[in-house]
Amino acid sequence: MTGRLILLRHGQTYSNVARKLDTRPPGAELTDRGRAQAWNVGDELVEYCRAGNSTAGRLAAVVCSTALRAEQTAWLAMQAFEETAGLPEHSMRIDVRTGIHEIFAGDYEMHNDEDAHRDYTATLRGWFEGDEDARLPGGETLADLLGRYRPVLEDLVAEHLSDPEEENDVVVVSHGAAIRTIATHAAGVDPDFAFAGYLGNCRFIVLEPGGREFGKWELLRWADLEHQL
Numbered sequence: 001m002t003g004r005l006i007l008l009r010h011g012q013t014y015s016n017v018a019r020k021l022d023t024r025p026p027g028a029e030l031t032d033r034g035r036a037q038a039w040n041v042g043d044e045l046v047e048y049c050r051a052g053n054s055t056a057g058r059l060a061a062v063v064c065s066t067a068l069r070a071e072q073t074a075w076l077a078m079q080a081f082e083e084t085a086g087l088p089e090h091s092m093r094i095d096v097r098t099g100i101h102e103i104f105a106g107d108y109e110m111h112n113d114e115d116a117h118r119d120y121t122a123t124l125r126g127w128f129e130g131d132e133d134a135r136l137p138g139g140e141t142l143a144d145l146l147g148r149y150r151p152v153l154e155d156l157v158a159e160h161l162s163d164p165e166e167e168n169d170v171v172v173v174s175h176g177a178a179i180r181t182i183a184t185h186a187a188g189v190d191p192d193f194a195f196a197g198y199l200g201n202c203r204f205i206v207l208e209p210g211g212r213e214f215g216k217w218e219l220l221r222w223a224d225l226e227h228q229l
Helices: 032-048 068-085 114-129 142-160 176-186 191-196
Strands: 004-009 059-064 094-096 169-174 204-208 218-222
Touching: 004 032, 004 142, 004 176, 032 068, 059 068, 059 142, 068 094, 068 169, 114 142, 114 176, 114 191, 142 169, 142 176, 176 191, 176 204
Parallel strands: 004 169, 059 094, 059 169
Antiparallel strands: 004 204, 204 218
């Protein structure tokens, strides 16, 4: 096994509870449940990244989007990671990266009505299928997302996952629709599977670039559905 990208969705927010399409940073903060989810996934990552005994194991880098919910999730998750792995406080550096925020909902920003959710769901399906014209009014297209998100992932791969002799992991704390869409196109995932495969708060998708070009990366895990891969 070589290096892995762990694309982690943020914890529950107040906008999630209100079913609002909250896509523009900084966005809403985490609820108490979201904070607990972030802490728990940090603890989970200790085992997944083979950390412990005062080492970070495979975990070489942690980055997050500019949204408040992503920053809070990364911070709480790494607090738990450090505590469980026996690492010094604040020893896990978190880098905030532009370009990996949620896909903009345009005119539907902060809407929570059924029409907005119906149109958003239909557009999401279009993004998975590679429809270049799929977009919400005033929102982003698939090309917009790939143009800003893909370079960040490729830079992280080049920086941390390019040595086939090293089994490193990089955690990217980001957003549900953006993660599902970028993973679909990075690994050639079946659009039907991607559409059905909801990514809950603080669940993650794992990709293994393995020296291959974007579009040919291997999908190792989709949320908790690895048995279906």
